[in-house]
Amino acid sequence: SAVISQKPSRDICQRGTSLTIQCQVDSQVTMMFWYRQQPGQSLTLIATANQGSEATYESGFVIDKFPISRPNLTFSTLTVSNMSPEDSSIYLCSVFYREEFSFNTQYFGPGTRLTVL
């Protein structure tokens, strides 16, 4: 399996500021994703982080608000820009991982709990 870490694990931020969340994987993976989980809600895919090219955003999410970097096959960042209280959520990084002789699956990081005041 893939082991995923995220930094920070939680943060409290002021309205109008930006926060960059880091995601590190212990092995090279082709596909990395960023999800948002709003309070009491399910997970919504924000974007697919593509190595060496611009991220692919889902409907309702834009690059100016959620810029993403993917400099290599083990690391990605998500920035939440110009934050408002509505951005208070858990942000999760995930990777699509093919295990030897086994099944393709997605693993998730522990999440970053963001509170915007």
Added chain:
Amino acid sequence: GEDVEQSLFLSVREGDSSVINCTYTDSSSTYLYWYKQEPGAGLQLLTYIFSNMDMKQDQRLTVLLNKKDKHLSLRIADTQTGDSAIYFCAESNDYKLSFGAGTTVTVRA
């Protein structure tokens, strides 16, 4: 788009079996998953099933898939207090997962 639905809450007595149900609409779903989220934690992959299977058993977990009715269930045998969590059903036919809203399972003594 894909739509995945789950009941929101389940209360079960310790030692009994829990059954969590899920329905989905995308008939081209290839993989179906169950994830567990404990309070304050990320998502843990519990088990998965290919769409061409109808059952999978893994220790205390049994997954049943009725592809005709697009119905997926997760049975947890001998439910323990550590099983208290939110359980998410998810489906995909490529790299993107579509999640249900999650079922909060509460285990009572």
